[in-house]
Amino acid sequence: xxxxxxxxxxxxxxxxxxxxxxxxxxxRRGGGRTEAVRGVSFTLGRERLGIVGESGSGKSQTGRAxxxxxxxxxxxxxxxxxxxxVDLMHCTPRERRLLRGGRIAMVLQDPKYSLNPVMTIGDQIxxxxxxxTRMSFSEARTRAMAALESVQIDDPKRxxxxxxxxxxxxxxxxxxxxxxxxxxxxxxxxxEPTSALDVTVQLQVLAVLDALVVERGMGLIFISHDLxxxxxxxxxxxxxxxxxxxxxxxxxxxxxxxxxxxxxxxNCVPKLGASVHPLPTLDRLPExxx
Amino acid sequence: xxxxxxxxxxxxGETLRDWLISDRPRSRRQASVGRxxxxxxxxxSNRLAMLGLVIVVxxxxxxxxxxxxxxxxxxxxxxxxxxxLPPSPAHWFGTDDQGRDILSRIIQGSRITxxxxxxxxxxxxxxxxxxxxxxxxxxxxxxxxxxxxxxxFLAFPRLILALAFVAALGPGIENAVxxxxxxxxxPYARIxxxxxxxxxxxxxxxxxxxxxxxxxxIVLRHIMPLCVASVIxxxxxxxxxxxxxxxxxxxxxxxxxxPMPEWGAMIANGRLYVLDQWWVAAAPGAAIFVVSLAxxxxxxxxxxxxxxxxxx
Amino acid sequence: MSTGGRGDVRLLRASNALxxxxxVILLTYLGLLAVTFxxxxxxxxxxxxxxxxxxxxxxxxxxxxxxxxxxxxxxxQFYIYVSKVLQGDFGRSVLTxxxxxxxxxxxxxxxxxxxxxxxxxxxxxxxxxxxWAAVRRGRLVxxxxxxxxxxxxxVPIFWLGLMALVVFYxxxxxxxxxxxxxxxxxxxxxxxxxxLLLDTARAGEWEAFANALxxxxxxxxxxxxxxxxxxxxxxxxFMLNELAQEYVVAARAKGLSESRIIxxxxxxxxxxxxxxxxxxxxxxxxxxxVLTETVFSWPGLGLYITNSLQNxxxxxxxxxxxxxxxxxxxxxxxxxxxxxxxxxxxxxx
Ligand SMILES: Nc1ncnc2c1ncn2[C@@H]1O[C@H](COP(=O)(O)OP(=O)(O)OP(=O)(O)O)[C@@H](O)[C@H]1O
Ligand SMILES: [Mg+2]
Numbered sequence: 049x050x051x052x053x054x055x056x057x058x059x060x061x062x063x064x065x066x067x068x069x070x071x072x073x074x075x076r077r078g079g080g081r082t083e084a085v086r087g088v089s090f091t092l093g094r095e096r097l098g099i100v101g102e103s104g105s106g107k108s109q110t111g112r113a114x115x116x117x118x119x120x121x122x123x124x125x126x127x128x129x130x131x132x133x134v135d136l137m138h139c140t141p142r143e144r145r146l147l148r149g150g151r152i153a154m155v156l157q158d159p160k161y162s163l164n165p166v167m168t169i170g171d172q173i174x175x176x177x178x179x180x181t182r183m184s185f186s187e188a189r190t191r192a193m194a195a196l197e198s199v200q201i202d203d204p205k206r207x208x209x210x211x212x213x214x215x216x217x218x219x220x221x222x223x224x225x226x227x228x229x230x231x232x233x234x235x236x237x238x239x240e241p242t243s244a245l246d247v248t249v250q251l252q253v254l255a256v257l258d259a260l261v262v263e264r265g266m267g268l269i270f271i272s273h274d275l276x277x278x279x280x281x282x283x284x285x286x287x288x289x290x291x292x293x294x295x296x297x298x299x300x301x302x303x304x305x306x307x308x309x310x311x312x313x314x315n316c317v318p319k320l321g322a323s324v325h326p327l328p329t330l331d332r333l334p335e336x337x338x
Numbered sequence: 339x340x341x342x343x344x345x346x347x348x349x350x351g352e353t354l355r356d357w358l359i360s361d362r363p364r365s366r367r368q369a370s371v372g373r374x375x376x377x378x379x380x381x382x383s384n385r386l387a388m389l390g391l392v393i394v395v396x397x398x399x400x401x402x403x404x405x406x407x408x409x410x411x412x413x414x415x416x417x418x419x420x421x422x423l424p425p426s427p428a429h430w431f432g433t434d435d436q437g438r439d440i441l442s443r444i445i446q447g448s449r450i451t452x453x454x455x456x457x458x459x460x461x462x463x464x465x466x467x468x469x470x471x472x473x474x475x476x477x478x479x480x481x482x483x484x485x486x487x488x489x490x491f492l493a494f495p496r497l498i499l500a501l502a503f504v505a506a507l508g509p510g511i512e513n514a515v516x517x518x519x520x521x522x523x524x525p526y527a528r529i530x531x532x533x534x535x536x537x538x539x540x541x542x543x544x545x546x547x548x549x550x551x552x553x554x555x556i557v558l559r560h561i562m563p564l565c566v567a568s569v570i571x572x573x574x575x576x577x578x579x580x581x582x583x584x585x586x587x588x589x590x591x592x593x594x595x596x597p598m599p600e601w602g603a604m605i606a607n608g609r610l611y612v613l614d615q616w617w618v619a620a621a622p623g624a625a626i627f628v629v630s631l632a633x634x635x636x637x638x639x640x641x642x643x644x645x646x647x648x649x650x
Numbered sequence: 651m652s653t654g655g656r657g658d659v660r661l662l663r664a665s666n667a668l669x670x671x672x673x674v675i676l677l678t679y680l681g682l683l684a685v686t687f688x689x690x691x692x693x694x695x696x697x698x699x700x701x702x703x704x705x706x707x708x709x710x711x712x713x714x715x716x717x718x719x720x721x722x723x724x725x726x727q728f729y730i731y732v733s734k735v736l737q738g739d740f741g742r743s744v745l746t747x748x749x750x751x752x753x754x755x756x757x758x759x760x761x762x763x764x765x766x767x768x769x770x771x772x773x774x775x776x777x778x779x780x781x782w783a784a785v786r787r788g789r790l791v792x793x794x795x796x797x798x799x800x801x802x803x804x805v806p807i808f809w810l811g812l813m814a815l816v817v818f819y820x821x822x823x824x825x826x827x828x829x830x831x832x833x834x835x836x837x838x839x840x841x842x843x844x845x846l847l848l849d850t851a852r853a854g855e856w857e858a859f860a861n862a863l864x865x866x867x868x869x870x871x872x873x874x875x876x877x878x879x880x881x882x883x884x885x886x887x888f889m890l891n892e893l894a895q896e897y898v899v900a901a902r903a904k905g906l907s908e909s910r911i912i913x914x915x916x917x918x919x920x921x922x923x924x925x926x927x928x929x930x931x932x933x934x935x936x937x938x939x940v941l942t943e944t945v946f947s948w949p950g951l952g953l954y955i956t957n958s959l960q961n962x963x964x965x966x967x968x969x970x971x972x973x974x975x976x977x978x979x980x981x982x983x984x985x986x987x988x989x990x991x992x993x994x995x996x997x998x999x
Contacts, residue, residue: 117899149905156903161896164915166922166994176904211994227904489674490681493982495937495974498955499685502971505959506689578804585806586941590956605809609945612812613820623809631804 063091064235064267065114068128072109075121084109084122086291092235094265096258098278098299100313101288107271108157110288111237114269115154116144132234150180153233155241157271159220163212169196170208173227180231195226200252217244222253229260235267236260242277254281275302275313287313290337309336380643387639393632401448410439412446412599422615431621434604435611436597440618443599444625450600451629454515454584459573461519466526467569471561473527474534475553485531491524497583504592511600514593518583522576526569533565571644575637578630585626601626675983680732682975686968687731691720740969745961750969753954758973759844760830761943761950765935767870772877772935773928779878780885781917784893787886795882802879807938811872811945818868826865828947835861869946876938877931884927888920895919922993929985933978 072085085106090097099107113124116136129136131152136144156162164172173192177183183191189208196204199222212220221244228236238257242250258281260266272278278285279302287295287310295307305311312331359376363369381387400407410429415421415437423433431440473484503517504510537543538561546560587593588602596603601622608619706714715721719730734740740750783795819827826832830846831839835858842849847866850859892898893916901911939952947953951970958966990996 112899115903117902145902145905145907147905148903154903156896156900158896162900164897164901164919166918166992167915175906179905179907179910213995224900231905486677487681490678493678493979494682494685495933495971495978497937497940498971498974501940501955501959502686502689502967505962505964505967582804582806586808589806589808589941590944591960602806605806605812609812612816616813616816619809619812623806623813626809627801627805630806631800634800634804 063093064132065092066128066130067091067110067114068126070110070113070126070129071124072106072113072118073123074119081123083291085113088286088288088291088293090286090293090296092267092269094261094267095284096261096268096270096282098282098285099269099271099288100273100275100278100285103273105288106291107288108239111154111239111269111271114237115148115152116141117148117154146180149176149228149233150231151233152235152237153228153231154237155221155225155228155239157239157243159212159217159224159244162224163220165212168209168211169215169223173208173223173230176227177230191230192226195230196223198229199223199226199256200249201226218246218249221245222249225253225256232264233266235269237269237271239271240273241270243273250277275316292337294336307336308333377643381639384639384642386635387642390632390635390637390639393628394636397448397452397629397632400445401452404445404449408439408442408445410442412438412443413597414438422611422618424615425617432615432617434607434618440604440621443604444601444622447599447601447604447622447625448629450511450594450598451581451584451626454511454518455577455580455633457515458519458522458580458584459577461515462523463526463569463573465519466523466528467530467562467565469523470527470530470532471534471557471565474531475538475557475561481531484527488524488527491521492528494521496521497586500583500587501590501592504587509592509595511594511598514584514587517587518580522580525572525576529568529572530562530565533568534561537561537564567644571637571640574633574640577633577637581626581630581633671983671986675979678979678982679976682972682979683732683735684728686971686975687728690964690968691724691727691731735972740972741965743958743966743969744963745958745966750966753966754951754969754973756844757949757951757954759841759950760846760948761936761939761952763845763847764866764870764942764948764950765873765932765939767866768873768935769877769928769932771871771874772881772931775874776878776881777885777917777924780882781889781912783882783886784889785912787890792886795886799879799883802875807872807876808941808945810875811869811942814868814872815945825868826861828865830865830949831858831862832865869942869948873935873938873942877935880931880934881924881927885920885924888923889916892916892919922989925988925992926985929981929988933981936977937974 068089070085070088071083073081073083076082088106088110099110101107109118109122112118113126114129114131114136116124116139118124126137131147134143134147136147139147163169167175170189170192173195174185174188177188177191178185193204193208196207201207201219201222207215207219207223212223215223221241225238225241236257241257242253245253257268257270261268270278270282279299282299284296284298285302286293287297287305287307289309295305295310297305297310302310302314305314308331357368358372360368360372363372415433417437420429420433420437420439422435422437423429425432429439429441431444433439434443469484469488473481473488500514500517500521503520504513507513507516543556543560546556551560584593585600585602585605588600588604589606591603591606594600594603596607604622605619605626608615608617608622612619719727722730738751740754742748743750743753746753779795779798783792786792815827818824835850835855838855839846839849839858840853842852846862847859850856850862889912893912895916898911898916901915906915936951939948939950940955941952942948943950943952944956951973955967955970955974957963958970
């Protein structure tokens, strides 16, 4: 059960993902709608794209809309939403489902809540694999162990049989990554995948993701709060504010960022040797949100 | 409707509706009236709940005007001419084995149903309220003991226990009410305790304690009144169950005694003729069903309107 | 930590929890006995007069009082009562003049069979209906299922039983009438388990089996409907809660089919609290049999209790109450144990 056969295969020249004027809105209590994402546009090749922005700026909702995981009461619209030549806005639900997990995957933000509490970690990983490939249980099991090992879990045999509440937050996060990578997706959207990891494990996990981008040509959207991490790890960075992309810069040129909000974020990154007094604060001017 | 100039802090050009649904109430009274108005709007937009309310109000009216509404005497029938007649324009619901008009008996019976429901509520709610607030406010050993007792009562088979009580006390409507009340207070105690635990933390109670009010006074005057609302919602939700239990006791011959036109007892009477004269049992059962359905709809609507979390 | 060590810790914690739980059960049971004792000994005007009549001479009353142990202090009477009950001695039934325990043993299987089939019907239909309502929340099916449920717990079950008898037995003749089985089969049957469906099937008497089933199906469906009303409503609300969880989004992100997400992920989580609901419904059906059995002349515990009630046979009433109460408490215990089994989080807590 791979991708539906009639979907065109990807050409190396097209960008993998094209997002144009993506909008997500939710009904507001007492009438009217709030727009969580307001006209986001970007393209993605086989590269690492970072999305940063403060809490509530619409990063996760952007990622979810690309996968078609917006909550049922939410409404998604886009002028164009193309993945490898497939028009996602006009797919049937079944076609979208077959893409999910197999060709586009998403690591959800909070491992504590995004793992099923009554299923073992191993069963949950095997399940992804068996939803997308015909494969015997024992083969899937072996692959799952390997996947756990690849995200730097030392004792995959044991972790395989554990329930989510029995593992630490960082281990859960890595299990989640393994679960989402196991079917070899072309595009991975990782929503703060390393927030619960300590620095050494964080670097190891980033290396795993990096290798997939470089060796397999996977596309990666890396969502984070951490501007410094994103600027060292990603090729390009989108800065979001109030549901919009306020700035797009390549990582190397972050210092040249023009938008005052980005500059504000940059000022909040502590630098060695610089005085931290007075503590920098972020300005939020109402006109940025227009 | 424009704002009344005497209303405190009214803004010119503001309608009454604006004033009621304002995000920024300018007085405590406006806030609470506004809250009630929003709850009422939520409730009245729920068509099923409104239906329930209409039926319950109808039941109360029928009970009040029972004597005017009954076309015949509910107690005396004509054994020679009107025995076991099928429904007809003269007797809408037919007549029973004593020749009595069933519609008239059902109309009179609404008084008994209302009597049972109101009396059980008056007996059980205060017991639950007292146990719950005292347990919640005192905490410690008293709390543990009272809640243990509550849990023990909760784990009992309520209907059978009520049956046993009535069997021991002797059949009769008052004893049935007593038995139902004795077995139905524990949920109210649970709710009242939960409320008390949150109220106890408030600055307001701390202030009253500082003034030197006695614990009894605090529980009686300051905590109990605040718990009443949620207990009332729960009581409304339980009304249907109370009606069904009372009817069940009546059906078994342990509730209201003949010739009282109690609906459950009427079904028991109709049971003897049910294969040929089905209407004798059908009508009182349908009456019980409609009234308890109404209380269920009303209770659901009240809970949804007062607790938006439960609405989903 | 080795796997063996882990297991030991788990076992220790589980047994601790079990110990605490048994204390609660014991207290509850003692409470039940205290209440029945209170009802039986304290409330009636005078149990002695109930036996000898109010015109008996003074010395007869005194003798009976002594025989009944009523001259002893209350706590001692309670102690004697508890130790008797624990030995299964509920006294003699005035009505049948058998020991109450013997009567209960004879009548209980009928009730068990009825309630068990009832809960199978109720949970078997109620859970899928609740799931369906949750998945199609706010749509027409959701409304219909809600109404079906509302009707179920607003309708007096004994009345619905009567009406169903009129329609399906008297008018349509689709089902057997009152009683457990037609008289012709009653004396050919050797009771082994007391459950007629099992007994007839074991003996290979399929005609009798079909007959017993035709008697059972109507009251069992009614009890099942009664249970369904509550179970479907609770299932819907638990499922709505689960479907809003983040792990459901994750399961979608994995590309799982909707049906797998609903049944394997969400329902599996919803089952944890649902087990309690189902167990309590089962207990409710055993209790509700008092009314249903009366309507269907079903010779079970419920009918036994009702008949004893109407004849003021307090030994039998209290014996039946204690048995039903014990089942309630037992089902509470069972549902807690199942809860622990179903939820891995409680196993290590
Ligand atoms: N189901 C929903 N209904 C209404 N509003 C929603 C819903 N889901 C998300 N939102 C709103 O969408 C906005 C964007 O949320 P989103 O989760 O994308 O933020 P985020 O940038 O990922 O924040 P964080 O860094 O905290 O994860 C928020 O303001 C949130 O309130
Ligand atoms: Mg987010």
